[in-house]
Amino acid sequence: MNISGARPVGRGLRFRVITFFAIGGLLLSSGFAIGTYTFAKRYLVSQRERSAQRQAFLNARALRGALSGDAVSVPDALAALEVPTGSSVVLRRNGTWYGTSVALGRDDVPPEMRTLVSEGHAAHQRITTTDGPAIVVGVRIPAVDADYYEIVVLKELADTLAVIRDALLGAAGLTTLAAALLGMWAGRRVLSPLRDVSGAATAIAEGDLSQRLEPRGDPDLDPLVVSFNSMVDALQVRMERDARFASDVSHELRSPLTTLSASAELLEHRIDELPSSLREPVELLGAEVHRFERLVSELLELARAEAEVDDVSLEPVNLGELVLHAVGLTIEGDFVLEIDPQVAATPVLTDKRRVSRILTNLVDNARHHGHGVRAVRVSGGDGLARITVDDAGEGVPVEEREQVFERFFRGAAAGRRDRSSGTGLGLALVAEHVRLLHGRVWVEDASPGPGARFVVELPVEEP
Numbered sequence: 388m389n390i391s392g393a394r395p396v397g398r399g400l401r402f403r404v405i406t407f408f409a410i411g412g413l414l415l416s417s418g419f420a421i422g423t424y425t426f427a428k429r430y431l432v433s434q435r436e437r438s439a440q441r442q443a444f445l446n447a448r449a450l451r452g453a454l455s456g457d458a459v460s461v462p463d464a465l466a467a468l469e470v471p472t473g474s475s476v477v478l479r480r481n482g483t484w485y486g487t488s489v490a491l492g493r494d495d496v497p498p499e500m501r502t503l504v505s506e507g508h509a510a511h512q513r514i515t516t517t518d519g520p521a522i523v524v525g526v527r528i529p530a531v532d533a534d535y536y537e538i539v540v541l542k543e544l545a546d547t548l549a550v551i552r553d554a555l556l557g558a559a560g561l562t563t564l565a566a567a568l569l570g571m572w573a574g575r576r577v578l579s580p581l582r583d584v585s586g587a588a589t590a591i592a593e594g595d596l597s598q599r600l601e602p603r604g605d606p607d608l609d610p611l612v613v614s615f616n617s618m619v620d621a622l623q624v625r626m627e628r629d630a631r632f633a634s635d636v637s638h639e640l641r642s643p644l645t646t647l648s649a650s651a652e653l654l655e656h657r658i659d660e661l662p663s664s665l666r667e668p669v670e671l672l673g674a675e676v677h678r679f680e681r682l683v684s685e686l687l688e689l690a691r692a693e694a695e696v697d698d699v700s701l702e703p704v705n706l707g708e709l710v711l712h713a714v715g716l717t718i719e720g721d722f723v724l725e726i727d728p729q730v731a732a733t734p735v736l737t738d739k740r741r742v743s744r745i746l747t748n749l750v751d752n753a754r755h756h757g758h759g760v761r762a763v764r765v766s767g768g769d770g771l772a773r774i775t776v777d778d779a780g781e782g783v784p785v786e787e788r789e790q791v792f793e794r795f796f797r798g799a800a801a802g803r804r805d806r807s808s809g810t811g812l813g814l815a816l817v818a819e820h821v822r823l824l825h826g827r828v829w830v831e832d833a834s835p836g837p838g839a840r841f842v843v844e845l846p847v848e849e850p
Contacts, residue, residue, distance in 0.1 A: 400581075404574035405567055412566020413559070420555035427551055435544050436522055439471075440511055443524035443537040446470065450478070454531040461485050473518065473540040480533040491516060491538045500525050504534045514538075519545050580608050584615060593822075596623040644680050651676040685812040689794070689819060699823055704739045706772055706847075707731030710765050713746045723762035723777075730767040735847035737772075741820040742845070745828075746774060748813040749841050753778035757839060767847070774843045777833040788830050792818040821845070 446468045453464040465476050465487050475488035477496060486492045495516055503510045504525035511524045520541045528535050580603065587598040596619065600612040651673040658666055707726040714724060746763075753760045757778025764775045783791055790796045795811035821828040826845035833840040 401571075401574040401578055404577065405570040408570025408573065409563055409567040412569075413563040416559035416562035416566075420559045424548075424552055424555055428548055431544055431548065432541075435539070435541060436511060439522045439524050439537065439539040440509075442469075442471070442539075443511075443526055443535070444509075446476070446537060447526040447528055447535045450533070450535060451528050451530050454480075454528075454533065470537065471539055473542060475538045475540075477536040477538065478533055479536075480531065488538075490518065491521075491540075493536075495521075495538055496523055496525070496536050500536075501534070504536070516540065518542060580605075580611070584611075587615070587619075591619060591622075596626070644676075644683055647676050648680050682812070685816060689812060689816055699738050699741070701736045702739060703734040704737050704742070705731070705734050706737070706742070706765060706767070709739060709742060710746060710763065710774065713743050714750060714760075714763050722760045723764075725762070725764040725766075727766040730765050730772065733767075733849060735767075735772060735849060737845065737847055738824060741824060745817050745820050745843055746776075748817045749774075749776040749843070752813050752841070753780075753839075756780065761833070761838060770846055770848070772845045772847045774845075776841045778838045778841075780838055782832055782837055782839045783830050791830060792828065817841075817843070 475491035478485040484493045590598045757780030762777040794815045
């Protein structure tokens with residue numbers, strides 16, 4: 388079937404549910420990770436600073452005792468101090484700088500810190516060295532006229548914080564993934580009822596009014612199930628009532644219509660005996676009676692088909708012979724008839740009466756509205772049989788290709804009222820019979836054109 392365009396596919400509800408869970412998990416885990424890392428960093432650094440200060444004060448006291456006399460030199464006194472691994476000690480005494488490390492020395496002590504310590508204040512400050520972050524603790528030792536500085540490298544603390552950071556980032560990633568999986572599971576569970584509703588609605592749209600939803604015992608969903616089932620029940624009752632009404636009306640009209648038809652035929656046979664002024668009205672009356680008779684007959688057939696009063700009767704049918712017989716009775720003049728040899732040689736299981744009716748109506752439509760039949764083709768394969776009827780008309784406009792299968796749609800013939808104008812039910816009957824046979828019917832441009840091509844595709848089985 389020709390499709391003029393397709394709507395762009397947007398993000399589905401399930402995708403949005405998964406995205407919501409994933410983003411929620413990411414925000415929560417990221418917030419938790421950032422908060423945990425910030426707290427851990429602040430706590431560990433604060434602890435390390437206090438430890439460095441205590442150690443520096445103890446070392447300054449020990450250094451004061453060692454330098455109170457002249458028995459120990461400054462380098463020996465500094466070497467005797469206990470300092471953390473990777474740390475360095477710097478001492479300024481009598482304008483001379485002493486240190487225990489080549490890598491860390493007086494240049495690593497901030498100038499403003501030197502000023503504070505020389506004024507007699509204890510101070511500490513975080514700095515960045517070539518070995519990483521460090522803490523400088525400064526203490527004035529007035530007894531020996533010295534400024535004592537201890538530089539504590541925080542490499543181990545930095546490594547510990549890096550491990551904590553990586554662990555928290557990994558946990559945040561895993562939490563986000565877990566949230567996405569949870570969203571996938573929740574989306575499947577939440578949308579399961581919607582899939583049931585969608586499937587049931589699709590089946591109902593295709594004509595299966597027996598579809599109902601099963602209650603799930605959910606107080607939020609059961610009202611929807613009850614409302615849906617009630618709607619389908621009401622729709623089924625309404626359609627059955629309408630079909631029964633059309634059937635009853637059509638049936639009741641048949642008796643008086645038969646009388647009218649017989650009277651009209653009698654007048655037509657004796658029209659030469661009537662005055663000339665009455666002949667034209669009698670001809671018009673005959674045409675309208677014949678049209679009315681056909682309309683009632685087709686309405687009755689359509690009502691029975693929609694109500695599925697007559698079951699589909701499958702029997703072995705030679706589709707090629709059936710088509711050949713049907714077109715031989717209905718088509719006059721030259722036309723192309725092509726029947727796939729495989730189809731002609733293989734009987735299939737189908738409803739002979741409905742297929743014959745489908746083909747007859749398509750041929751009548753081509754004769755009355757398409758300036759005659761140009762070609763009839765039958766082909767098959769992959770469990771399908773395809774029947775195409777090409778006419779010699781101007782084709783069907785794209786905007787009318789769905790409407791032509793509706794009741795009483797007659798297109799350009801809507802304003803005509805004569806014996807050949809049709810009732811507007813022929814193609815509706817075709818669509819209804821094709822539906823009952825679980826097939827498809829559509830109209831497209833004939834190739835080669837001009838004209839319209841009506842295509843019927845039916846599933847068939849070999850007996």
